[in-house]
Amino acid sequence: MRKQIAAANWKMNCTYQQGEDLLDNILGANIALADHRQVVFAVPFPYLIMANSEVADEPNYFIAAQNCYNKKSGAYTGEVSAEMLHSIGIKYCVLGHSERREYFQESNKMLAEKIDICLEYGITPIFCCGEPLSIREAGTQNGYVETQLKESLFHLADSVISKIVIAYEPIWAIGTGKTASSDQAQEMHAHLRSVLAKQYGPLLANNISILYGGSVKANNAVELFARPDVDGGLVGGASLNAEEFIAIIKALK
Numbered sequence: 299m300r301k302q303i304a305a306a307n308w309k310m311n312c313t314y315q316q317g318e319d320l321l322d323n324i325l326g327a328n329i330a331l332a333d334h335r336q337v338v339f340a341v342p343f344p345y346l347i348m349a350n351s352e353v354a355d356e357p358n359y360f361i362a363a364q365n366c367y368n369k370k371s372g373a374y375t376g377e378v379s380a381e382m383l384h385s386i387g388i389k390y391c392v393l394g395h396s397e398r399r400e401y402f403q404e405s406n407k408m409l410a411e412k413i414d415i416c417l418e419y420g421i422t423p424i425f426c427c428g429e430p431l432s433i434r435e436a437g438t439q440n441g442y443v444e445t446q447l448k449e450s451l452f453h454l455a456d457s458v459i460s461k462i463v464i465a466y467e468p469i470w471a472i473g474t475g476k477t478a479s480s481d482q483a484q485e486m487h488a489h490l491r492s493v494l495a496k497q498y499g500p501l502l503a504n505n506i507s508i509l510y511g512g513s514v515k516a517n518n519a520v521e522l523f524a525r526p527d528v529d530g531g532l533v534g535g536a537s538l539n540a541e542e543f544i545a546i547i548k549a550l551k
């Protein structure tokens with residue numbers, strides 16, 4: 299079975315102490331994860347080392363960075379490299395979140411570079427894609443998201459593509475409380491998988507986890523995650539509440 303993943307994206311939230319308490323509360327629930335299930339916490343940079351040591355003895359729990367730079371090293375004041383993340387044992391990195399694309403002008407091409415560097419350092423990218431409301435209203439979301447995939451991922455060899463996790467996050471559903479219906483999510487996830495299958499063949503496409511993100515909550519996770527092409531979620535707001543996120547972890551297939 300494909301990996302089913304509950305990923306928390308804390309964004310720019312929590313003090314160090316709050317973050318530590320949140321992790322303690324979630325890990326304290328002692329949810330044992332079957333081998334096809336994983337939990338990932340994407341925490342702010344200053345908390346990576348603390349968070350990584352919290353999950354060190356917890357099988358199938360991992361820590362992610364929320365971003366890294368598209369250059370390997372050098373005079374880029376304030377940036378964080380994939381090599382730095384690797385050097386502290388980080389295994390995942392969220393890339394191309396719509397907030398990065400919007401506020402920091404991250405392009406598909408720049409994201410392709412970030413993906414290559416992460417893979418070089420053995421870091422699994424959680425590649426985010428998703429359309430804005432205007433595109434959804436025009437009905438052209440399939441082509442829009444397909445282009446994001448093509449321009450950032452399709453240079454990857456067959457041997458590497460299965461190392462990517464994809465997160466489909468329709469922008470109109472992020473932080474708005476307006477979740478895509480499970481039908482809308484399934485439809486897009488199936489489309490993305492067919493686009494991947496066209497490029498890489500059905501076998502590889504079937505192995506790639508595609509997470510849904512956008513107002514995932516305890517009360518809609520079961521229905522969303524039950525859909526055949528929805529392999530878990532990338533969760534913002536609800537991941538900041540231990541009880542909510544625990545319920546979301548338990549909703550994994």
Ligand SMILES: O=C(CO)COP(=O)(O)O
Pocket residue numbers: 307395467471472473474475511512513514532533534535536
């Ligand atoms: O952007 C998201 C996760 O990366 C989704 O955020 P919300 O769950 O707060 O809508």
